[in-house]
Amino acid sequence: MTKHSILFIGLDTHKTFTEVAYIEDERGAKSIHLGKILSNKAAFKKLARQLQSKYPHATLHFVYEAGPCGYWIYRLLTSLHHCCYVIAPSLIPKKPGERIKTDKCDALKLAKLLKAEELTPIYVPEPEDESVRDLSRSRETAMKDLKDAKYQLKALLLRNNINSKIKVLS
Structure with missing residues (x-):
């Protein structure tokens, strides 16, 4: 296992489940789709532990879209000493003609855009x-x-x- 400095994790959150994807901070890295987890505190803690054990030298940077579920995910992940960013859906860059929108694609896109520094986080009250x-x-x-x-x-x-x-x- 190589040493990574940052791991960018995209979360497409919903009421009952969250789609997870990540990309490593190295040139030419491919984004990896992890799948679905439940949208509860235990599942997010387990996800953070698993990623931290798989990439022990990496700093985890999570990102998700602001939505009706509130900011509990942000507060949980920051309390675990991980970086977390909340993005307004209107501030996510979209290519002209981009019509395919699935949960998996959204999670992969968020991780890629965070790595490329193309996202502007919002203030979390x-x-x-x-x-x-x-x-x-x-x-x-x-x-x-x-x-x-x-x-x-x-x-x-x-x-x-x-x-x-x-x-x-x-």
């Missing part, structure tokens, strides 16, 4: 900041739902010819 953001979004959604309910109630009263002098749910 602290857990406290993320909680405030979630609370703010929830309040905004609740206010919209309340407004919609008011309109529906007023429409119901109007359809049934109920003349209400009282301001409804103000």
Whole structure:
């Protein structure tokens, strides 16, 4: 086994599984598809251990697209002292006419682009900041739902010819 300085690992994350691919940091290295792992903490810890034991002198650099699953993968991998980057899907370079999009291809592409330094990571908020953001979004959604309910109630009263002098749910 040769000594490698960096191992670039692309992750295509989903709710229940994650597709994994990696490429070594040497000229002409081929990207390798590892397959699927479960999207849970134990599986990611096991993946990191396996790669670290296979490449003991390498620094592991993980990359994945930001999505609805949040930043727990980033926080887990950085807590294990590995580099991890989160990329906005809109910032991933795409070739004109590139239409084939599979999970395997996405993971391989992320690993290659990270090695080529063609990705710009996004800021990952602290857990406290993320909680405030979630609370703010929830309040905004609740206010919209309340407004919609008011309109529906007023429409119901109007359809049934109920003349209400009282301001409804103000």
